[in-house]
Amino acid sequence: MTTYSPIPPAGDTSSAILAIRNLSVEVAGAGNRVVRNLSLDVHAGETVCVVGESGSGKSVTSLAVMGLLPPGVLTVNAGSIRVEGEDVVTATQRRLREMRATRMAMVFQEPMTALNPVHTVGKQVDEVLRLHRKKMSAAERRAKVLDMFRSVHLPDVERIFDSYPHQLSGGQRQRIVIAMALILEPKLLIADEPTTALDVTTQKQILALIKELQVKHQTAVLFITHDFGVVAEISDRIVVMNRGDLVESGTRNEILAEPKQSYTRRLVSSVPSLVPSRREAPSGMPVLHVKGLGRTYGGKRSVLSRKAAHNIIAAADVNLTLRKGEILGIVGESGSGKSTVARCIVRLIEPTAGHMMMGGEDLSTLSGSALRPVRRRIQIVFQDPYRSLNPRRTVGESIIEGLLNFGVPREDALKRAGETLSVVGLSPDAMRRYPHQFSGGQRQRICIARALVMDPEILVADEAVSALDVSVQAQVLELLEQVRQRTGVGVLFITHDLRVAAQICDTIMVMQRGKVVETGSAETVLTEPRHEYTRALIDAAPGRDWDFRNFRPISAGLAPASAP
Structure with a gap:
């Protein structure tokens, strides 16, 4: 097992919305720890990204904060998790239900599984108010939900209120889940890979929306992801995990530009560049x-x-x-025909x-x-x-x-x-x-x-x-x-x-709504795009201003890679 230099616990917990101290989570009855001695803080208006590969413990950490660890499978073995000073670990189930949505809320990766397919989305968001704001009338609750739908920039909110999840796009469903999480203005929002399944343009909109609402309400955001492009866009601080251990933590620039641990350096340098390598034109039959x-x-x-x-x-x-x-x-978004x-x-x-x-x-x-x-x-x-x-x-x-x-x-x-x-x-x-x-x-x-x-x-x-x-x-x-x-x-x-396409493809064909809008060498399409849709895809790519492999920002935007 790899061991890392001990990281001092985060500082004074009094000003932190979320304060985790020496948290350990283990497999119930087996003693195998999936999170070990984890300490981190998230303050009001701050976004802390927890990154790592599958099995690193990042999603387990988020579930532990929400009190959603599967009973009989995973259990908190040691440490504390405080949300606005109150310890989640020692709270009763009844108290946890009261804290969810009012003081802390979570946005899951796949909105279709987070929403009930047999109820309209309006009814599902209304349920949060009905359970936690018992004095509100049905008319007041409906007005509040519609206002929240407008806040997350949903169109035709009256129609969407009465729509079922399958009648909405993936981006609209994720906006519904965000509206549900934020309707009671909790101080802590946990986002567990909320944009992984989305196209880059929709992803860009959702990230901008989370930031907009965070600034408006000074929400503390714990963002779980393995996408360093997203990390480069939204993080204030970064926590790197590997197999349950905290590898290192620091500001965005410290982790992306000056990573100290070899594991972090390997992880960051593995992110493919949007700048394609220059290749000879394919000449085979x-x-x-x-x-x-x-x-x-x-x-x-x-x-x-x-x-x-x-x-x-x-x-x-x-x-x-x-x-x-x-x-x-x-390449192209969902529904492009690829x-x-x-x-x-x-x-x-x-x-x-x-x-x-x-x-x-x-x-x-x-x-x-x-x-x-x-x-x-x-x-x-x-x-x-x-x-x-x-x-x-x-x-x-x-x-x-x-x-x-x-x-x-x-x-x-x-x-x-x-x-x-x-x-x-x-x-x-x-x-x-x-x-x-x-x-x-x-x-x-x-x-x-x-x-x-x-x-x-x-x-x-x-x-x-x-x-x-x-x-x-x-x-x-x-x-x-x-x-x-x-x-x-x-x-x-x-x-x-597009990052993956830039690294491996000789030729790129861009599709939109079933039609080919542009074809050419990878270098030409990604550095000199002719079609506005191609330009929109490139502009929406998260972290496009970072050269991850060389641990530095790209000051002049995309530029052709130098010849080997």
């Missing part, structure tokens, strides 16, 4: 031509409705060429227009037995590696399944699987283990191995690193680069993260 690709979904009309059904255009008139050994990035294009190419969904030429064959016209050989030549890696693997099958069985389906003898398939695992940096011994016995990054390597074992000409990576910690993400990106150079496979890389 084309392996895929897509022309006029489209996918339209027919709207369904209820038997009781007189309104005409509307067609939904997911992708329209998409053209692209992928060359051997090229990594072509398709995943639709990828799944049409893989034939997981059927295109409704256009042609996809591969080796003289039009993939869009193939079906049945004629399509089967093509599936071996085009492989896909999905976003969530755990859901992509069968938890009841060993890794080896999952990897060789495709080979066996194409008639490869089992002994040969096992040999090839072991060789491919070595290519992705895993021991062949991994074939005897199950998916749950690996980390997230290792599971994604296994998914890449499962795709590569088929010796494909095209590899589609659909948000393949978006769920990974920044250091693991860097390892997987390096692996994809090595695989590209070693095998010459053409890669379609689907992502909403």
Whole structure:
């Protein structure tokens, strides 16, 4: 276990809204500590970001502050947590319920799971007032909720009040959750990865909203995140955690520009730059031509409705060429059509227009037995590696399944699987283990191995690193680069993260609302964007003014990387 130099406890607790002292949280009955001797303060009007990789203890800390540790699973073993001087650890459940929403509140990562799908959002926010402001009339509560909706910049608040969560966009749902958390003006707001699932433009709006409301009410904000771009945008102070330990803490500039611990330096330097590396233009032979690709979904009309059904255009008139050994990035926000294009190419969904030429064959016209050989030549890696693997099958069985389906003898398939695992940096011994016995990054390597074992000409990576910690993400990106150079496979890389696209892609295609708005080399698109939508995406990227790899701010904004 790595040990770190002891960090003095935070200072005088009298002025702190949140004061944590020597907090330890352990697995109930097992004695394994997931947080050890943690001390930190958050003052009024201040944002403290807690950063670290998965398993660092940052989310456990936030749950402990709210008194939401799962009973019988995790328990506070030692220390104190004081909110405005009152100790949360020793408070009764009844007192904790009284403190939540009135003195402390939490915004969770996924708003769809934080909201009840069977109640309107207005009713759910109204419930907070009904429970804690019993003297308010129904009319007064409704007026208060509508006013709060306006404060979080929701449009048409009367309509939204009567809407259900599924009828709102992701950004609108997150605004509802923020409104619910702040409607009673608590002094402490805990935000646990509240923008991770959002597009960069929506993320920028939510971060600005939290800051605006914080300034208005002088709220203390404890912000849990693994995104250093977000940290660079909003933090006053930063606390770095690793495997339950506090590694180091300091101001934003101290941690981002002058990190003292090697772990912090590795974490910060793993953040990809928005400045693309200069690459030679791809010169391999084309392996895929897509022309006029489209996918339209027919709207369904209820038997009781007189309104005409509307067609939904997911992708329209998409053209692209992928060359051997090229990594072509398709970027855009949710709903831009990038995943639709990828799944049409893989034939997981059927295109409704256009042609996809591969080796003289039009993939869009193939079906049945004629399509089967093509599936071996085009492989896909999905976003969530755990859901992509069968938890009841060993890794080896999952990897060789495709080979066996194409008639490869089992002994040969096992040999090839072991060789491919070595290519992705895993021991062949991994074939005897199950998916749950690996980390997230290792599971994604296994998914890449499962795709590569088929010796494909095209590899589609659909948000393949978006769920990974920044250091693991860097390892997987390096692996994809090595695989590209070693095998010459053409890669379609689907992502909403421009930093990732800048580091790995030769060519970038930008999509908006189903259409391609700009295509060019990564350097040209990211440093000299022509379309206003591309410029908006770049401007919204958090931390775009920081050069994380060199621990310094970028004074003149984005500039082309110098030639190696």
